[in-house]
Amino acid sequence: MNPQLAESAFLRACRREPVPHTPVWFMRQAGRSLPEYRRVREGHAMLTACATPDLVVEVTMQPVRRYGVDAAIFFSDIVVPLKAIGVDLDIKPGVGPVVESPIGDHAGVARLRALEPDDVPYITEAVESLVKELDGTPLIGFAGGPFTLASYLIEGGPSKNHDRTKAMMYGEPELWHELMDRLTTITLAFLRVQASAGASALQLFDSWVGAVAPEDYRTYVLPHTGRIFTELADLEVPRIHFGVGTGELLRLMGEAGADVVGVDWRVPLDEAALRVGAGKALQGNLDPAILLAPWKVVEERARGVVERGRVAEGHVFNLGHGVLPSTDPGQLARLTDLVHEVSAR
Numbered sequence: 001m002n003p004q005l006a007e008s009a010f011l012r013a014c015r016r017e018p019v020p021h022t023p024v025w026f027m028r029q030a031g032r033s034l035p036e037y038r039r040v041r042e043g044h045a046m047l048t049a050c051a052t053p054d055l056v057v058e059v060t061m062q063p064v065r066r067y068g069v070d071a072a073i074f075f076s077d078i079v080v081p082l083k084a085i086g087v088d089l090d091i092k093p094g095v096g097p098v099v100e101s102p103i104g105d106h107a108g109v110a111r112l113r114a115l116e117p118d119d120v121p122y123i124t125e126a127v128e129s130l131v132k133e134l135d136g137t138p139l140i141g142f143a144g145g146p147f148t149l150a151s152y153l154i155e156g157g158p159s160k161n162h163d164r165t166k167a168m169m170y171g172e173p174e175l176w177h178e179l180m181d182r183l184t185t186i187t188l189a190f191l192r193v194q195a196s197a198g199a200s201a202l203q204l205f206d207s208w209v210g211a212v213a214p215e216d217y218r219t220y221v222l223p224h225t226g227r228i229f230t231e232l233a234d235l236e237v238p239r240i241h242f243g244v245g246t247g248e249l250l251r252l253m254g255e256a257g258a259d260v261v262g263v264d265w266r267v268p269l270d271e272a273a274l275r276v277g278a279g280k281a282l283q284g285n286l287d288p289a290i291l292l293a294p295w296k297v298v299e300e301r302a303r304g305v306v307e308r309g310r311v312a313e314g315h316v317f318n319l320g321h322g323v324l325p326s327t328d329p330g331q332l333a334r335l336t337d338l339v340h341e342v343s344a345r
């Protein structure tokens, strides 16, 4: 391993080891908020871009060059592995992923075959190139969580209340678990491809799982997320588990087995540390909308996040969810420097 990588503040914080400063990266740090991203993406549809290694490498590198963040996040999307196994879906600008034939029965579930590394050669190629280009800055690989993927497949697109998803979960639990099991198998394979190609950490984005109550999380989701983190343990890379609106689920998400639990902006990190319990690092949790306010507001709030983060056994500074497309990149540059400065030990 690159010696710089072994000593990276990001990997050390994930492992709950002492750090020279609190490491920083931002969900969606690569993407629409950057003018250089918008230029590179011109004329390329999102899913085509995700399957073009040169483009993926360039976009992933952009925020690393611009901000000096402590980790890169692989540029892709949560629906890429589903597309790769033949699900008819597209990403519609301004909407999100849209599935041509939503899944509602056994036949639909049965069509979700396992993902083989040969289905995604462009992922292996892009990760391998990135690891070289990053030269010691860790690369985070990622996948969507099974609940979030299930919701897209069942609803056919983004959904406010996940009605059909919950109708299947409560009404046809056997079918639900079969669907979740297949998605878990696909997710595991997709994460393994990225780790084998050299990703230094893996994040599971179960962005929508905050829609379920704790007892339902335990019954309908935890068996599957638990399998993901257990089966990834042999890779010896930090595993991060993130969701939005998960204040009541933090303890269970910790139980699922990740090393790091991502927290959105709704729960202060000192409180989150109590909820998650011992033996975990935390990641988060500045409200991304704060970045739309004047710098002095950002500064005051960011200092608060760093301060509360000291209570956690390890802290990776991040936003509570992705960078909003209208964010001024100048704010993110200042924020990266500020966190490094105020947390320097």
Ligand SMILES: O=C(O)CCc1c2[nH]c(c1CC(=O)O)Cc1[nH]c(c(CC(=O)O)c1CCC(=O)O)Cc1[nH]c(c(CC(=O)O)c1CCC(=O)O)Cc1[nH]c(c(CCC(=O)O)c1CC(=O)O)C2
Binding pocket: 026, 027, 028, 029, 030, 031, 032, 033, 041, 046, 073, 074, 075, 076, 077, 078, 079, 091, 092, 093, 094, 095, 096, 097, 142, 148, 158, 205, 207, 322, 325
């Ligand atoms: O508004 C739109 O045009 C569709 C956006 C959308 C996409 N996937 C989607 C959504 C729904 C949503 O996020 O609300 C669906 C999507 N993609 C993703 C998530 C997980 C999450 O954000 O909580 C979700 C589900 C979250 C949700 O639907 O609320 C994850 C994602 N997309 C992406 C990345 C890669 C990256 O940022 O490096 C990542 C993961 C890493 C990260 O957060 O940093 C990239 C991505 N996907 C997408 C876009 C926009 C399309 C474009 O530039 O042409 C972009 C780039 C950007 O965000 O600026 C498409």
